[in-house]
Amino acid sequence: MNRPAWSLLPLLAAISIAVSHRCAAQARKPGAIQGDDAVRYELVIAATPGAPAGTQTTVLTVNGTSPGPVLRFREGDLARITVKNRLPSEETSIHWHGLLVPNEMDGVPYLTTPPIPAGGEHTFEFRLRQSGTYWYHSHTGLQEQLGVQGAIVIEPNEPDVAFDREHVVVLADWTDDDPTTVMRWLMRGSEWYSVKKGTQQSLLGAWRRGAVSNYFEREGDRMPAMDLSDVAYDAFLANGKRELRLDARPGERVLLRLVNAGASTYFHVGAGEGNLTIVGSDGIRVQPVEVRRLLIGMAETYDVLVTMPADRCTLEIRATAQDGSGHASMLLGEGPLIEAVDPPRANLYVMDEMLAAGLASQMPKRALEAATAERPFAPYGLLRAVSDTTIVGPDTEVRELTMRLTGDMRRYLWGFDNETLAENSTIRVRKGEVLRIELINDTMMHHPLHLHGHFFRVLNGQGERSPLKHTVDVPPMGKRTIEWIADEEGGDWFFHCHLLYHMDAGMARVFSYEQDPAYRPTVDPKLLEPAYLFFDATVQNHMTMGRAMLMKGRNDVFVRWDIGLPSAFGDDHQDGGHEDNIEIDLGWSRYVDRNFATELGWRYADGDGATSRAFAGVRYRLPYLVMSNLSVDSRGDFRLTLDKGLQLTDRLGVGASVEYDTNTQFEWLVGIDYTLTPNLGFSTSYHSDHGYGLGMVFTF
Amino acid sequence: MKTTRSKSPLLALVLFAACASGPSADVIPYTSDLCIVTDNKLGSMGDPVVKVYGNQEVKFCCRPCVKEFEEDQERFLAKLKK
Secondary structure, eight states, rough: OOSOOHHHHHHHHHHHHOOOOOHHHHHOOOOOOOOOSSSEEEEEEEEEEOOOOSSSSSEETTTTTTSSOOOOTTEEEEEEEEEEEEEESSBBBBBBTOOOGGGGSSBBTTBOOOOOOOTTTEEEEEOOOEEEEEEEEOOSHHHHHHHOOOEEEESSOOOOOOOSEEEEEEEEEEOOOOHHHHHHHHHHTTOOHHHTTTTTOOHHHHHHTTTTHHHHHHHTTTOOOOSSSOOOOOOEEEETTTTEEEEOTTOOOOEEEEEEESSSEEEEEEOOOOOEEEEETTTEEEEEEEEEEEEEEETTTEEEEEOOOOOSOOOOOEEEEETSSSSEEEESSSSSSEEEOOOOOOOOOSSHHHHHHHTTTHHHHHHHHHHHHSSOOOOOGOBBBOOOOOOTTTTTOOEEEEEEEETTTTOOEEEEBOOTTTTHHHHOOTTEEEEEEEOOOOOOEEEEEETTTEEEOOOSSGGOOOOSSEHHHHHHHTTEEEEEOOOOOOEEEEEESSSSHHHHTOOOEEOOOOOTTTTOOOOOEEEOOOOEEEEEEEEEEEEEEEEEEETTTTTEEEEEEEEEETTTTOOGGGGGGOOOOOOEEEEEEEETTTTTEEEEEEEEEEEETOOOOOEEEEEEEEGEEEEEEEEETTTOEEEEEEEEEEEESSSEEEEEEEEEETEEEEEEEEEEEEETTEEEEEEEEEEEETTOOOOOEEEE | OOOEEEOOOHHHHHHHHOOOEEEEEEBBBBOOBOOOTTBBBBBBBBBBBEEEEEEEEEESHHHHHHHHHHHHHHHHHHHHHH
16 A cells, blocks of 8 residues: 555644743643653542532532643643542543544543543653644543543644733533433433423424424424434533633733533534634634634634724623523623624424535535524634645545444434444554545434544545544534544544533444454443433323333333222223223333334233233334334234324423234323423323323333 | 325335336336435435436435425436436
8 A cells, every 4th residue: 555645743743843942831831840841730530519500519620620720731842641530439531632642641441541540540641742722531431521621722832823812711511410310311312301491392382483394294204303402401611600701901812712621512602793713723723714603513622813892891702502502601801791692593393404504514615604604504614724734645545434423312322334332343444544534424413523643634625725623523414524644653543423422322433553353442331332221100090101121222121011000089990990900011122223123021911801921023113203013922912002292382292092902902092291390290191991090200 | 296205114015005006117216325415324314205307216315405406406416327
């Protein structure tokens, strides 16, 4: 194979001159420890009481705060950072996001670097080969959501942008729920978060938007309701605050180093007056370009210049969650407030925004329109590198790959090419080869994909000036092509969706320089299809129905029941009321795809001539999202069940179920439920065997 | 222009049984499993939409893609010739 003539390292070096001026740099690093020729930091990770959203809770902090301290270096510095784990019982880790470091310094636990046990510590040491705005965060479990994050600023040896004042702002999302609970809610397909943030789709909502026909068309097409984000957050934060006050004087040019450290929130960032001038993306300088508003994906960084108005004022820079569910404010200067406004909320009853985002990623003209819209998409169509980033010469062999981003909200099983990390972990690369990867998003969500240890060119129609990035947003129904050279010494490099819960659910791969086909990288076991237990049931005066389920990857072990109860109101069989029969299924189910699953189990039955038996069946989703279940049992009887739910308002839903069994004949149910809290709801129903009833729905 | 709607294999089975004659013999079938507009896998955005333009069958991942296609048919149909 021909070796490429260019690599990214010289390119990065060319962006700023690689000569270190250590003494001057040391003087500008608060928190850095002076000593030998290394710039040293000590980071202590601990559980600390805090109230990011106003309610007292526990935050995982770095040196007592979240975000942790800004780590400041100068290009060429030797960094020596000791991370101490003072968590009571959990291991932790720190990944240096966007930094070009030796593989063993990358900080991905198990894969590249040993996890740091509770009470333990680990010292990282690496030479900084770049300049710009980067960040660090835990790569262990869901700790990033809990606050283990902070910014890194590496100053170039030659000033590369003029400004009067600089601020580093780490954007984050905060939930008072334990992130493990969040993950469990997502895995079970709960719609609570949509209810909480007002994006739950309903017939009433469709009517208000004039989209009733779209609503039924979508259901007819077996397309679940869409949303722009997975989690309802309790607060959006800028440097740990809902409102962050920052110094600035009239007329000053302020450089904002923005880091999106949100676990699952894209932000639209806009100013109360004037434009933002993008001068850097993912740490690398780009040709200045003005935008009215900027969409920043998780794990991306942008350097933007803001010019303060000439008159004394407070200029608001607002970071609004893409789904419109809240915002964080940066307030620059002092004086009368120039308030920023949120972008209009998306109409999720139609697919227009998703398709527009997808087409913008494929057509340069659309990309330019999309970058300047009221609700802009990623500004990649506007980004131009400051120098030639070409890595492919006339004789360079290029290895082309296509990776499809797959998954859906109902099952919450995310991956590439319909496989999770547990199912297919490794893509082998040879040192020196150039990879051109087409990323096609077959889902209805944005995915910010991050490659560790390398920069890639985003082929955005800018030719030799294609920008370099370490994280790229792939919009719903969209496509991005990235190109990079495998120019590290070796090792295993993680590539994953930086929506934390998608990564946890399997959307990740390892690019491994190891050529032995028998080699398998060691991946954090917490990422290999963790198991989740959940339960939901209705208990009414005439019956109880429900299920408990242990979900792991594509497999479920379940118990479900349908039990008639003695009537509290004195109904009996004669007046068409109760039959106190019992049916309990214990089984195993295998998810095949979004429309199809199989199941196998044992049915305990008592009452009304029913007998216990084994069963095997399939579940299949029909048009209008009618769920069917067809099974045969060990006594030769068949059963067909059809279930349909319809959401009338955010919280009020109706449902119907009809079942025909060659043994027990027809049975049917109609009901209404109203969601009160994530765990509780009212329910009333009429069941053909059990009669009328009223009670509660419990969800855990 | 002829329009059909692909709902599900079950429904397709019923339709197949009901329509012994099947689609017109002179229609050129769409052989790709990707949407002609977005290149998304058919079925990834719900059931695909199937339409016939002239004698060419075309499949879309979703309804809004039909409108996109019809605004620039030549461009998208050129993809079929590649």
